[in-house]
Amino acid sequence: MTLTDTTAVTRRNRRRASSYGMAVARFVVTVVTTFLGLLAVTFFIGRVVPIDPALAIVGDRAPAHVVERVREELGLNLPLYQQFWIYIKQALTGDFGISVLTTNPVMTDIARVFPATIELATIGTIIGALIGVPLGVLAAVKRGSIADQIVRVIGLIGYSVPIFWLGLLALVLFYAKLGWVAYPGRIDIVYEYTFTPATGFFLFDAIWQGQWDVAWDLFRHIILPGGLLGYFSLAYISRMTRSFMLNELQQEYIVAARAKGLSETRIIWFHALRNAAVPLVTVIALSYAGLLEGSVLTETIFSWPGLGLYITNSLQNADMNAVLGGTIVIGAVFVAINILSDLLYRTLDPRTRSR
Amino acid sequence: MSAVQLNEKPYSREWLLSEQPTSRHQARLGRAYVIWRRFSANRLALAGLGIILLLILVAIFADVLAPHNPVQGDLRNARLLPPGTAGYLLGTDDQGRDILSRLIHGSRLTLFVVVLVAIIAAPVGLIIGTVSGYAGGWIDAVLMRITDIFLAFPKLVLALALVAALGPGIENAVLAIAVTSWPPYARIARAETMTFRNSEFISAVKLMGASPFRIILRHVMPLCLSSLIVRVTLDMAGIILTAAGLGFLGLGAQPPLPEWGAMIASGRRFILDQWWVAAMPGAAILIVSLGFNLLGDGLRDALDPKEAGQ
Numbered sequence: 001m002t003l004t005d006t007t008a009v010t011r012r013n014r015r016r017a018s019s020y021g022m023a024v025a026r027f028v029v030t031v032v033t034t035f036l037g038l039l040a041v042t043f044f045i046g047r048v049v050p051i052d053p054a055l056a057i058v059g060d061r062a063p064a065h066v067v068e069r070v071r072e073e074l075g076l077n078l079p080l081y082q083q084f085w086i087y088i089k090q091a092l093t094g095d096f097g098i099s100v101l102t103t104n105p106v107m108t109d110i111a112r113v114f115p116a117t118i119e120l121a122t123i124g125t126i127i128g129a130l131i132g133v134p135l136g137v138l139a140a141v142k143r144g145s146i147a148d149q150i151v152r153v154i155g156l157i158g159y160s161v162p163i164f165w166l167g168l169l170a171l172v173l174f175y176a177k178l179g180w181v182a183y184p185g186r187i188d189i190v191y192e193y194t195f196t197p198a199t200g201f202f203l204f205d206a207i208w209q210g211q212w213d214v215a216w217d218l219f220r221h222i223i224l225p226g227g228l229l230g231y232f233s234l235a236y237i238s239r240m241t242r243s244f245m246l247n248e249l250q251q252e253y254i255v256a257a258r259a260k261g262l263s264e265t266r267i268i269w270f271h272a273l274r275n276a277a278v279p280l281v282t283v284i285a286l287s288y289a290g291l292l293e294g295s296v297l298t299e300t301i302f303s304w305p306g307l308g309l310y311i312t313n314s315l316q317n318a319d320m321n322a323v324l325g326g327t328i329v330i331g332a333v334f335v336a337i338n339i340l341s342d343l344l345y346r347t348l349d350p351r352t353r354s355r
Numbered sequence: 356m357s358a359v360q361l362n363e364k365p366y367s368r369e370w371l372l373s374e375q376p377t378s379r380h381q382a383r384l385g386r387a388y389v390i391w392r393r394f395s396a397n398r399l400a401l402a403g404l405g406i407i408l409l410l411i412l413v414a415i416f417a418d419v420l421a422p423h424n425p426v427q428g429d430l431r432n433a434r435l436l437p438p439g440t441a442g443y444l445l446g447t448d449d450q451g452r453d454i455l456s457r458l459i460h461g462s463r464l465t466l467f468v469v470v471l472v473a474i475i476a477a478p479v480g481l482i483i484g485t486v487s488g489y490a491g492g493w494i495d496a497v498l499m500r501i502t503d504i505f506l507a508f509p510k511l512v513l514a515l516a517l518v519a520a521l522g523p524g525i526e527n528a529v530l531a532i533a534v535t536s537w538p539p540y541a542r543i544a545r546a547e548t549m550t551f552r553n554s555e556f557i558s559a560v561k562l563m564g565a566s567p568f569r570i571i572l573r574h575v576m577p578l579c580l581s582s583l584i585v586r587v588t589l590d591m592a593g594i595i596l597t598a599a600g601l602g603f604l605g606l607g608a609q610p611p612l613p614e615w616g617a618m619i620a621s622g623r624r625f626i627l628d629q630w631w632v633a634a635m636p637g638a639a640i641l642i643v644s645l646g647f648n649l650l651g652d653g654l655r656d657a658l659d660p661k662e663a664g665q
Contacts, residue, residue, distance in 0.1 A: 030503075033500055033504070034503060034504055034507050037500070037501070037503075037504030037505075037507070038504065038507065038508065040504075041504070041505075041508065041513070042516065045516050045517060045520045046520070156645060156648055156649070157641070157645065159592060159644075159648055160592050160596075160641055160644040160645040160647075160648050161637075161640075161641050161644075162596055162599050162600065162603075162616070162619070162637055162640045162641065162644075163596075163600075164600065164603050164619065165619050165633070165634075165636075165637030165640065165641075166637075168619070168623060168626050168633055168637075169630075169634065169637070171626070172626055172627060172630055176627050289509070290509075292509070293509035293510070293511050293512055294511075296511055296512060296515065296600075297511075297600050297603065297604075300604070311512070311515065312515075312604055315515065315519050315604065315606070316605070318519075320519065320520065323515070323516055323519050324516060326512075327512050327513065327515070327516045330509055330512050331507065331508050331509060331512070331513075334507060334508070334509050335507045338507065
């Protein structure tokens with residue numbers, strides 16, 4: 001290797017390294033501005049709204065000097081940018097204020113209820129992916145057939161139905177009429193005081209501890225709301241799977257595999273689906289994020305003690321600290337999942353790595 | 356060419372499908388005809404269009420169509436009657452009000468929400484997207500960062516927080532939904548703008564001395580419209596569902612307004628014995644949002660044949 005060659009190589013390496021550094025810098029800027037934006041929006045909602053936070057605490061019959069003192073204590077007399085700065089500092093340390101309803105710090109409340117929501121959304125996504133992916137593959141392979149039409153209709157209804165209404169009807173049918181599932185809630189009152197979960201994920205804990213009767217009870221509670229959320233993610237996942245698979249099945253490597261004499265099953269499930277799996281991971285992650293949001297209405301119907309129910313309960317009691325804290329947490333998790341799925345996509349698909 | 360024209364009577368099939376339209380009018384009508392033929396070949400899309408036309412008609416003639424007063428019920432004789440009772444086709448609710456009449460009047464609220472959200476959110480998205488795409492540079496960077504921030508928010512939760520702050524009510528619900536729905540429109544308008552920003556017809560207009568304002572308004576925006584209309588139609592179902600969700604949580608239209616989501620909420624107490632009080636409005640929501648989804652799918656396939664069948 002001559003001297004010029006090596007300098008060319010180092011120069012190229014340096015350029016690659018700096019473009020890599022640029023990408024990381026851009027990524028960090030994106031993440032930071034998005035989170036700052038989230039905080040700015042919730043700050044705006046919390047401060048610039050018609051309700052005076054000071055009046056909300058002392059009531060509208062309090063004498064003027066009391067209101068003034070509370071305003072002073074809350075920092076409401078400071079300029080808006082200083083208030084925002086304080087707000088950011090507090091939010092970064094997880095301080096979203098005190099919930100008026102429970103009198104606990106909002107963050108403590110959220111830490112208590114969030115695992116229930118995660119558990120529900122996880123079950124929903126597992127159901128949605130396990131059923132949605134095969135349905136989508138089936139629809140793509142038998143394009144235009146009755147099966148394809150049925151899958152399409154299932155998806156369309158999933159996009160069009162109000163989730164809370166379907167939940168109510170499901171409760172009437174499976175709980176009241178058939179008695180197949182347990183009543184709304186997360187766990188039977190019998191087990192509520194005897195079962196001590198180690199983490200917040202009850203189903204996992206019960207199985208881990210080998211308490212099969214508790215696990216069965218938990219299952220009977222989670223299956224209906226979990227199945228309902230599963231249906232919604234199924235609608236999305238099956239539709240996207242179908243479109244990715246149609247795209248893959250047109251590629252030339254499929255023709256090559258057929259020419260080699262591979263079985264159709266092998267071509268579809270091992271060759272085509274493996275390539276469709278890369279964008280599918282993103283879709284499943286996005287549907288997971290969507291279920292965290294979809295849980296707000298579902299939890300209300302099924303009295304599921306998660307973040308969604310916490311937010312709606314706080315709403316009914318004008319507990320803005322709790323509502324905004326919950327909004328920030330859901331927003332932050334939403335953003336985090338988006339970023340993770342993006343990173344995952346880059347690791348899984350070698351084409352996106354080096355350009 | 357004149358020989359060709361002799362065979363083409365105005366407004367005939369041949370005239371519409373002519374490869375060499377002689378006027379702007381003919382070209383426009385011809386294009387609309389082609390799109391309509393593609394659209395009407397799709398039976399499901401036609402069904403969706405039918406549902407939406409029906410919804411609009413019902414909303415217009417609600418006063419004539421509704422057999423009973425939607426707000427004032429017959430508490431003494433008509434409480435919680437099952438569907439099929441004489442005079443009450445879909446039954447009555449706990450205040451003796453005819454559910455069918457309430458659904459008919461509720462269609463006005465549904466249309467009100469959908470149309471208003473579209474009128475607010477679509478132009479906002481269009482302006483931000485086209486300006487961002489046409490200007491490029493730091494304007495683009497800043498506008499797209501803002502768009503991404505709003506896109507990062509889960510829609511329903513942001514709408515909930517906004518309505519919680521503004522106070523419940525149908526106008527605030529509309530405002531909250533509009534605030535959460537414009538970012539995708541901005542993204543689409545920007546992407547469309549980028550594709551023809553450097554094309555020759557834009558350079559030609561620029562050479563003639565058109566201001567950026569005029570270029571965006573008269574030459575860029577019209578070209579973004581078709582993909583925007585498709586996206587707005589597809590979003591209508593989501594808007595209806597969000598509005599119904601807000602209504603269900605008591606944050607949308609307030610009683611005694613016959614908003615469908617709020618009707619489900621009030622029927623929730625009787626769900627075990629008088630299922631129809633909650634079931635009927637939910638079915639109405641399902642049918643209407645299904646209609647919008649079918650219509651949107653059909654429009655997308657007709658306007659953008661590349662995507663068709665996918």
